[in-house]
Amino acid sequence: MLIKTLLNKTERFKSFVYVSVCFMLISDMEALVVDIEPRRNSRPLCPECGKRCTVYDRQPQRLFEYLP
Secondary structure (H helix, E strand, C coil): CCCCHHHHCCCCCCCCCEEEEEEEEEEEEEEEEEEECCCCCCCCCCCCCCEEECCCCCCCCCCCCCCC
């Protein structure tokens, strides 16, 4: 079974899709790195007005530690 399949079954993000999964060395520790992207056919909610928007705000790539 693919790691992306396991992620979809356990951690489902409605507006995003998993793109790639790989292991990387970060701070001398091996880490599972998962890239996610917004769905092409979805429109996100604006945090200010609450309406559906057509454009995603693109921020620089960042890492975070996930603890289930």
